[in-house]
Amino acid sequence: MSILNIFFLVAAIGVSGYFLGRARAKNVSGGDLSKLHSLPGYAGAYVFLWATIPSVLFLAAWLMAAPFMLENTVRTGFPQTEQDTSENNQNLSMGMVRSLAGGLREFSVDERLGLPKIFEEIGPKLNERGIVLGSNGQDFMIDAAYTLIALQDKSRFWLTVIAITTSFIGAVWALSRIAIRLRARNQVETIILAGLIAASSIAVLSTIGIFLSMVAESGRFFASVPPMEFLFGTVWDPRFAAADNPGATGQFGLIPLLAGTIYIALVAMIVAVPIGLFAAIYMAEYASSRTRAIVKPLLEVLAGIPTIVYGFFALVTVGPLLRDISAQIAGIATGDGASFIQAQSVLTAGLVMGVMLIPFVSSLSDDVITQVPASMREGSLGLGATRSETMVRVLLPAALPGIVGALLLTGSRAIGETMIVVLAAGVAARLTLNPFEPMTTVTVKIVNQLTGDLEFTSPQTLVAFALGMTLFFITLGLNVYALYIVRKYREQYE
Amino acid sequence: MTDSSASNSRQKRDFGLKRRYAAERRFRLFGQAAIGVGLFFLAALLFTVFSKGYTAFGQTSLNLDITFDAQLIDKNNARATDPDVLLTPNYAVLARDALAMKLGLGKLSSKDRKLVDGIISNGTKVQLRDMVMANPAIIGTTQNIWILAEADIDSANKGQIDLSVDEKRRKVSDRQLEWMAQLKADGTLAQRFNFGLFRNGASSRPEMAGLGAAMIGSLYMMLIVLVLALPIGVAASIYLEEFAPKNRFTDIIEVNINNLAAVPSIVFGLLGLALFINFAGLPRSASLVGGLVLTLMTLPTIIIATRAALKAVPPSIRSAALGIGASRMQMVFHHVLPLAAPGVLTGTIIGLAQALGETAPLLLIGMVAFITDAPVTPLDPATALPVQIFMWANEAERAFVERTSGAIIVLLMFLAVMNITAILLRKHFERRW
Numbered sequence: 001m002s003i004l005n006i007f008f009l010v011a012a013i014g015v016s017g018y019f020l021g022r023a024r025a026k027n028v029s030g031g032d033l034s035k036l037h038s039l040p041g042y043a044g045a046y047v048f049l050w051a052t053i054p055s056v057l058f059l060a061a062w063l064m065a066a067p068f069m070l071e072n073t074v075r076t077g078f079p080q081t082e083q084d085t086s087e088n089n090q091n092l093s094m095g096m097v098r099s100l101a102g103g104l105r106e107f108s109v110d111e112r113l114g115l116p117k118i119f120e121e122i123g124p125k126l127n128e129r130g131i132v133l134g135s136n137g138q139d140f141m142i143d144a145a146y147t148l149i150a151l152q153d154k155s156r157f158w159l160t161v162i163a164i165t166t167s168f169i170g171a172v173w174a175l176s177r178i179a180i181r182l183r184a185r186n187q188v189e190t191i192i193l194a195g196l197i198a199a200s201s202i203a204v205l206s207t208i209g210i211f212l213s214m215v216a217e218s219g220r221f222f223a224s225v226p227p228m229e230f231l232f233g234t235v236w237d238p239r240f241a242a243a244d245n246p247g248a249t250g251q252f253g254l255i256p257l258l259a260g261t262i263y264i265a266l267v268a269m270i271v272a273v274p275i276g277l278f279a280a281i282y283m284a285e286y287a288s289s290r291t292r293a294i295v296k297p298l299l300e301v302l303a304g305i306p307t308i309v310y311g312f313f314a315l316v317t318v319g320p321l322l323r324d325i326s327a328q329i330a331g332i333a334t335g336d337g338a339s340f341i342q343a344q345s346v347l348t349a350g351l352v353m354g355v356m357l358i359p360f361v362s363s364l365s366d367d368v369i370t371q372v373p374a375s376m377r378e379g380s381l382g383l384g385a386t387r388s389e390t391m392v393r394v395l396l397p398a399a400l401p402g403i404v405g406a407l408l409l410t411g412s413r414a415i416g417e418t419m420i421v422v423l424a425a426g427v428a429a430r431l432t433l434n435p436f437e438p439m440t441t442v443t444v445k446i447v448n449q450l451t452g453d454l455e456f457t458s459p460q461t462l463v464a465f466a467l468g469m470t471l472f473f474i475t476l477g478l479n480v481y482a483l484y485i486v487r488k489y490r491e492q493y494e
Numbered sequence: 495m496t497d498s499s500a501s502n503s504r505q506k507r508d509f510g511l512k513r514r515y516a517a518e519r520r521f522r523l524f525g526q527a528a529i530g531v532g533l534f535f536l537a538a539l540l541f542t543v544f545s546k547g548y549t550a551f552g553q554t555s556l557n558l559d560i561t562f563d564a565q566l567i568d569k570n571n572a573r574a575t576d577p578d579v580l581l582t583p584n585y586a587v588l589a590r591d592a593l594a595m596k597l598g599l600g601k602l603s604s605k606d607r608k609l610v611d612g613i614i615s616n617g618t619k620v621q622l623r624d625m626v627m628a629n630p631a632i633i634g635t636t637q638n639i640w641i642l643a644e645a646d647i648d649s650a651n652k653g654q655i656d657l658s659v660d661e662k663r664r665k666v667s668d669r670q671l672e673w674m675a676q677l678k679a680d681g682t683l684a685q686r687f688n689f690g691l692f693r694n695g696a697s698s699r700p701e702m703a704g705l706g707a708a709m710i711g712s713l714y715m716m717l718i719v720l721v722l723a724l725p726i727g728v729a730a731s732i733y734l735e736e737f738a739p740k741n742r743f744t745d746i747i748e749v750n751i752n753n754l755a756a757v758p759s760i761v762f763g764l765l766g767l768a769l770f771i772n773f774a775g776l777p778r779s780a781s782l783v784g785g786l787v788l789t790l791m792t793l794p795t796i797i798i799a800t801r802a803a804l805k806a807v808p809p810s811i812r813s814a815a816l817g818i819g820a821s822r823m824q825m826v827f828h829h830v831l832p833l834a835a836p837g838v839l840t841g842t843i844i845g846l847a848q849a850l851g852e853t854a855p856l857l858l859i860g861m862v863a864f865i866t867d868a869p870v871t872p873l874d875p876a877t878a879l880p881v882q883i884f885m886w887a888n889e890a891e892r893a894f895v896e897r898t899s900g901a902i903i904v905l906l907m908f909l910a911v912m913n914i915t916a917i918l919l920r921k922h923f924e925r926r927w
Contacts, residue, residue, distance in 0.1 A: 192823060199727075200729070200730035201747065202726055203751045203794070203797070204750050207750050209769055210762075210765045213773075214761075216768070275528045276528070277528075279525065279529045282528065286522055295533070302535070302536055304851075304913060305909075306880055306905065307854075308851070308887075309883075309905070312543075312899075312902060313539050313542055313543070316542070358535075387521075388520075389518075391521070413756070413758075415758070443760050443854070446760055446764070446858070447760070447857050451862055464858075472757065472761050475756065475757060476753060479753050480749075480753065483752055
């Protein structure tokens, strides 16, 4: 029976258990529901939970453990010559057995009897059904594949039997427990509470997941490239291993990527911070409530536009525009019409990213400024300061920690931004101070290294995880510090 | 104090006022300028996309009487016994002949043949073959059908090709332009609404490329995000807001959620790659994996919105429920949560809109695939709307710029509808206590 069917069957037992349990509770009460400890619905839910939870837990555990155990059994049955080879080689053979078994499943049991037992002959037969195998198989794998199929069938059979029996026994047991004094509600609520706690720990689990996956995969990368070379190397040249050059290792220097990332983020902040801050100040201090009601959502539309759209905007409009303008300027200044700004450049990417960040700066600063106690503002105005003086000399200094926090959060977003830089910053990793030339960033390289055909053993792909870890730690540091500042600031005025 | 000294000191106090007021006006002007610049960029962005993209919704097509010549399609009359013979003939010839006849050309020279072929989309032969395969009875008859024009002809018809350029250096020849004018005059060549944009999958030919497969992929992912992120997010917020004791553990969860909301999206892509594909062995490019990654990204948004909505429900409701004997669980599920539902819904829609526009993590889990057919299950290789935009943005051909902008318009429309729904819901159900 397929997993989905088992699942549905267990759910069906659970649902019928619910109705039976409810009916039984009503029955037990003898028509007077107030005698029951819990409402009949809770008795129903009690039966439902007993029928489904143990069974589903069992199902999950079996599904996780079974493949490993089955494949181990098959592996011990490999001939001695195979067992003597390296672990890696055995893994490859096991993969071949697995796909063979998958292919053989396309044939009915009777058809399988007629299939040849020699690898070279079975390949074409599978091909007819649209299954393509690698070429380097051996004959023992066919036997192993049959063993695997037999084991899988057996495992699935027992899984079905046990899961459904567990569910059934659970339902019957819970039904038998239903009585007037059964504290069904309390027990059901305890389980719901456990579910709520589990749901809220998913946030923690995904942080742990990010951390562990980064560390594990980067660990494999650092096994072939020393961490010092990665962190302080100034040359980025990963050199994808090619057929004619299998041993190519390449150089993985982080510095040019990090420099590009920070440079572009800096340009973006130079664009976004003044515009965003002044927009926030105007909105908090000068704008009438009607202007505010129109302008604020409009600016926030900028935050809702997907970054890929900004990337496209940079690629087809801003980049060519800057290039043409620079050609004009060069034409006037030197008479030579060569453009000195390239279409893909630090400036293009930074400018467009800055536009994207305007609403972040403005709405975060707006929050912070309006949180400054009104008494400070009114005191300053009452002493005769103009509004701008109040803003610059009283409100901004008071709000400074909060604004710094907001800027750090914005900076972390600029560093982690991907699509704009992928389309507008260029791919050449180099160190330059000229904002008119392309530079590349950490995120661009993560995308570059991981798109296309991959094998997860070469440093060329694993480096992406090391880059990701760098990015994660930088942004994490910025975020934690920023949130700490903002929190502290908020407490100060609460 | 005499009058003169009073006016003296007054003059002293006046000193600098002009300067201060000027500074005040300047400051104000800066503010207005900042807002102006922000709005200008918004307008420029939208103008670029819409002006480049609106033409993608029309597609130049040709209305031809195509004769399904039995001699060409099935010379030996073998289709009854072997339907596969219908796969091989060169159906492009049928369309070429029909067009040549329409243009009043006799026997085509090889140069003319090339030019006539250049008007018709490459996809026509597949279109005609599929028609024949679906209904072999049309062999031998003449059918009036619409076929697509080639992408360059489409661009020329939309006025996107600069005709002042020397003929040799542009993709549409003068001869073809003459023909186009002739066909346009007799109504053979016309712009029709581009249904293909919403129906077709990826194609290397711009006129055949569409968003159909990508939209299905995005739909699957949105469903997965909705089914997973909404219940988990709501459950987590209920625990944190209503049940959690103030201790170390809840503090850690809280800090975590705030941090997750600010982790770069590409890091989630790496997580998905390492966890769901390498470790759990789920297939690459599947919308299931995309949905799971986007779920993790959307969770913080939903949790933050739900907690705000729960917080907004006044404590008196809770006290009243508890006072008449409800358990805490009953209080939450019977009273607090229904009252917070509009806020939860709004937060969820906004979270979904974010997830719909997300590109970077999907690139890493292999959704940059050339998907011609819409995925049937969430485990099939799929792509998503923003990823399709990314792939088209990297295409060199002129006609793809138009497609890309058109796709962006579609994406922005979806986002606008979602956000406006959220705003209307909030307006409609918003309750002041």
